[in-house]
Amino acid sequence: MIQARKLGHVVLRVRDAQKSKDFYMKTIGLKLAHEDLERGTVFLSFGEQHHDLALFQPATQPAADASHAGLHHVAWQVGSFEELQAAYRDLRAMGVPVESTVEHNVTRSVYFPDPDGNRVELYCDMVERGFEAMQTLGPRRAALDIETGEVRRG
Numbered sequence: 651m652i653q654a655r656k657l658g659h660v661v662l663r664v665r666d667a668q669k670s671k672d673f674y675m676k677t678i679g680l681k682l683a684h685e686d687l688e689r690g691t692v693f694l695s696f697g698e699q700h701h702d703l704a705l706f707q708p709a710t711q712p713a714a715d716a717s718h719a720g721l722h723h724v725a726w727q728v729g730s731f732e733e734l735q736a737a738y739r740d741l742r743a744m745g746v747p748v749e750s751t752v753e754h755n756v757t758r759s760v761y762f763p764d765p766d767g768n769r770v771e772l773y774c775d776m777v778e779r780g781f782e783a784m785q786t787l788g789p790r791r792a793a794l795d796i797e798t799g800e801v802r803r804g
Contacts, residue, residue: 713767
């Protein structure tokens with residue numbers, strides 16, 4: 651049986667590699683590892699791997715709507731709930747439209763679109779042993795007041 655070690659990187663097709671590069675560097679904190687804008691390729695990293703995200707610019711059509719099969723979102727982890735709250739405030743200050751803030755039992759999340767309409771998630775873990783907690787608690791989707799940490803009922 652194949653047993654991969656981890657998710658190595660994500661590659662997105664984008665309409666404007668420069669615009670997407672700037673977006674991911676500002677909103678996620680990725681660093682430029684390599685770019686060839688003539689070929690429409692950008693490789694971004696947190697500075698440890700050769701790349702965590704690659705952007706290829708062959709796309710000319712808008713992203714598929716939610717009824718199409720395909721990637722739902724890419725999630726990026728921050729270190730704590732306080733860091734997630736600060737990231738939320740930074741996104742708002744940059745004018746990035748936040749779609750939702752969510753309590754998932756094992757994580758808390760902020761969702762927003764990238765320039766091509768791909769859904770991006772910033773999240774923090776809320777439990778120490780995520781695998782065991784997911785098996786016990788399961789996932790949840792409840793609205794979260796990101797500023798107060800209160801889970802909205804209803």
